[in-house]
Structure formats: C-alpha cells, structure tokens
Amino acid sequence: MTTTSAFLYRDGSRGEAVLLDELMPDLGAGTFAWVILDDPTTADMVPLANAFGLHPLAVEDAIDPSHGPKVEFYEEQLLVIAKVARLEKETLRYRQVAVFIGPHHVIVAQHGQALGSEALRASVEAAPELLKRGTGYALYSILDQIVGSYLPVIEAVEDHVLDTEKHMLTAPLDHAQIAALFGLRRQLILFQRILNPFSDAASKLVDANIPNIDEQAVPYFQDIAYQIMRVENMVDGLWDVVTSVFEVNNLLEQQRQGEINRKLAAWAAIIAVPTAISGIYGMNFANMPELATRFGYPAVLVLMLGISLFLFMRFRQSGWL
The missing domain is CATH 1.20.58 (Methane Monooxygenase Hydroxylase; Chain G, domain 1)
Structure with a gap:
C-alpha cells in the first residue's frame, strides 16, 4: 500500500502539510513542496505529473523498482535514480530511490522504505541553511543519505572477510566457509554493478549545466562523487582481499597436504x-x-x-x- 507525505518548505523550514491535489507548479520564491511516496504506483504519480509536468518516461522509470542508477534531464526537470544498500542476514539488499527535482518541488519515490519518510526528512531538515538555498541542495542532502548507507555495509563485509582471513591462518576453511566467500564475492560484483552507473550519474551532476543546481552547489555534488569513488575503491579492495583469501587458502591447503x-x-x-x-x-x-x-x-x-x-x-x- 502506498503511503504519501507532502509538506511545503519556506526558507529552509517545514511548513504545513498539503494534499497532492492542492499542489501547484509555482509556489512562490523561497518555497517548494517536498513529497515522499513509498512504493508508488502509476495512479499515485498522476496528480504529481499533472501538477509539475513530470515526463511520462521519468514517471515510468521511477515506479520501476528494478531500474538502475541514472541521471536524466527533462527541460527544467531533473530525475536522479539511486540504490540504497542494506545488509540483511549476511545478504546485500538494494532499495530504489527516485528523486524528481524542479524549481518548486522535490518528489521522492522510494521502494521498500529505502530511507524512511520521517527519518529522511529529519536528516535533511537538520541543515536548514542548505534547504533554504533551493531544491538542488535538498537533492544533495538526499544523495548524501543514500551514499551514507553504503559505509556500514562495507564495514560489516570487511569485518567478516578479516575474521575469515584470521581463521584461515589457523585452520583450513570448511565447505560452508568457502561457499560463504563465493557468495560474498558474487555480492561484491553486484555491488560494483550498482556503484558504477551511480558514479557516472554523480559525474553528470558535477560536469553538466544542470537545471535547479547553481554553481555554488557544484562542490557539494563533487563531494558526493568523491564519496562514491571512495566506496568503489573500498569494494575493489574487498574484492582483492577475498580473492587473496581463496589463493592463500589453496596454498596453505597444498602445504598441509x-x-x-x-x-x-x-x-x-x-x-x-x-x-x-x-x-x-x-x-x-x-x-x-x-x-x-x-x-x-x-x-x-x-x-x-x-x-x-x-x-x-x-x-x-x-x-x-
């Protein structure tokens, strides 16, 4: 079931709640509407598409939870699709977040409670000085939350790999541990497939002449691009460690034999x-x-x-x- 929350923001502060049918494309200077939809359907997007002129292709991409990360421009509209990562029972899970940015609107269409509605609002509202600068800075804050979801996952995977590495030096890995490492390596490949297009998308936000993002906002998106590149390097490093664990375990097993x-x-x-x-x-x-x-x-x-x-x-x- 789709849940929706919509509020007006004036000068960086949350104002009154509004109904989707009440939204208008021009809300006045310093004011924008921020709408968050959980598991949206085509019907849920209709009033927003009518109010803000969302492109049909952008709407189609936003409601598809399997779409990959990307950035698209539609005249004054900007669509950013990214993936939130979570580690659930030693398995990496991904939830899609699509963000529409216009002069007077921020629309977040998320799947599977990727970021949580109130938690996301509270995190972004913690920097009102950024919010008052416009919707582009709201986009930066949202992307910062998405990239921030990667670090705990990387740290948890890194701890698991290091524990396996220590165990390997004292005793040979059993079948279950080897199978777990193979599964982990496969998950790292999938993670790289998420990060690579996300990194390309972040580069577009830095290099292109983007609607609703002024020159003063460029350093913020450069920070996002740097964080993604850092995560990519960490994943590559973990891949190398996992591969070396396999190689060293084989060498130790040959030595024991x-x-x-x-x-x-x-x-x-x-x-x-x-x-x-x-x-x-x-x-x-x-x-x-x-x-x-x-x-x-x-x-x-x-x-x-x-x-x-x-x-x-x-x-x-x-x-x-």
Whole structure:
C-alpha cells in the first residue's frame, strides 16, 4: 500500500502539510513542496505529473523498482535514480530511490522504505541553511543519505572477510566457509554493478549545466562523487582481499597436504627397513647370514632398530617428521 507525505518548505523550514491535489507548479520564491511516496504506483504519480509536468518516461522509470542508477534531464526537470544498500542476514539488499527535482518541488519515490519518510526528512531538515538555498541542495542532502548507507555495509563485509582471513591462518576453511566467500564475492560484483552507473550519474551532476543546481552547489555534488569513488575503491579492495583469501587458502591447503605426504613417505621408508630384513629371514633358506651365530638374531634386531632410528632422526632434522 502506498503511503504519501507532502509538506511545503519556506526558507529552509517545514511548513504545513498539503494534499497532492492542492499542489501547484509555482509556489512562490523561497518555497517548494517536498513529497515522499513509498512504493508508488502509476495512479499515485498522476496528480504529481499533472501538477509539475513530470515526463511520462521519468514517471515510468521511477515506479520501476528494478531500474538502475541514472541521471536524466527533462527541460527544467531533473530525475536522479539511486540504490540504497542494506545488509540483511549476511545478504546485500538494494532499495530504489527516485528523486524528481524542479524549481518548486522535490518528489521522492522510494521502494521498500529505502530511507524512511520521517527519518529522511529529519536528516535533511537538520541543515536548514542548505534547504533554504533551493531544491538542488535538498537533492544533495538526499544523495548524501543514500551514499551514507553504503559505509556500514562495507564495514560489516570487511569485518567478516578479516575474521575469515584470521581463521584461515589457523585452520583450513570448511565447505560452508568457502561457499560463504563465493557468495560474498558474487555480492561484491553486484555491488560494483550498482556503484558504477551511480558514479557516472554523480559525474553528470558535477560536469553538466544542470537545471535547479547553481554553481555554488557544484562542490557539494563533487563531494558526493568523491564519496562514491571512495566506496568503489573500498569494494575493489574487498574484492582483492577475498580473492587473496581463496589463493592463500589453496596454498596453505597444498602445504598441509605436502606435509602429510612427507610424513607418510618418511614413515613408509622407516617401516620398509625392518620389513625388508624380516622378509628375507622369513624365506627359510638353509644358508642365511648369521643363522649359525649365537647372537645373530639379536644382532639383526639391533641392526633393524638402529637403521630405523637413524632414518627417523634424519627425517626429523629435515622437517619431514
């Protein structure tokens, strides 16, 4: 079910609530309407499209929760689509936020309570000096909230990877841990597919002659672009760490298998000596070494034990045992 909240803002402060049917394209200097819709439908967007002349293609993109991040210009209208990231039960989930910006309106169409209506308003209203400058600065504050959702996700994933890395150095990773790392690597790929178009969109906000964003606002959007680039670098770094964990785990596993093979080979060599000698004496030939000697049998036992001890010490010194 769609929930909607709409308020007028004058000189950076929230004013009275308004109905969508009451909205007008020209609200006067220093005044704009900020509308937030949760899980909007085409019918929900009709009064807003009529009031502010929203482009039909922009409306279509905004109500599609699977649309990728982008920036589009429609004369005096600006549409920005971005994704909020959340870590839910060790899985990255994305919620879409579409923001329409005009001279006298800010329309946020979000899916799955991506940012929360009141929480978003409260966060943006915490900087009234920015809000009073116009709708472009409201867009900056909203994008700042979206980019801010990425950092806790990155930190949580980073902690998980580092814990796995520490465990790997003490014991080999089991099947469940390896499967979890593969899943994490796949999620990082999907995250990169979200960040790359978002980074391109942020670059448009910096470089283009954009409606409703004045020159004084450009440094703010440069900050957004920098934050996205920073997150991209962090994701790339995590990708490298996850890949190195796989490689090091394989090397350690090969090393452990090599140690086991060396130990088996060493013990096989040690056991082969008494086995070979006792096998010869077990053939029951009439003429055999030391059969007529009084201490022949003990001497052979001492010989087998001595050779075995000698081999054991040599293998021990070489690190095979």
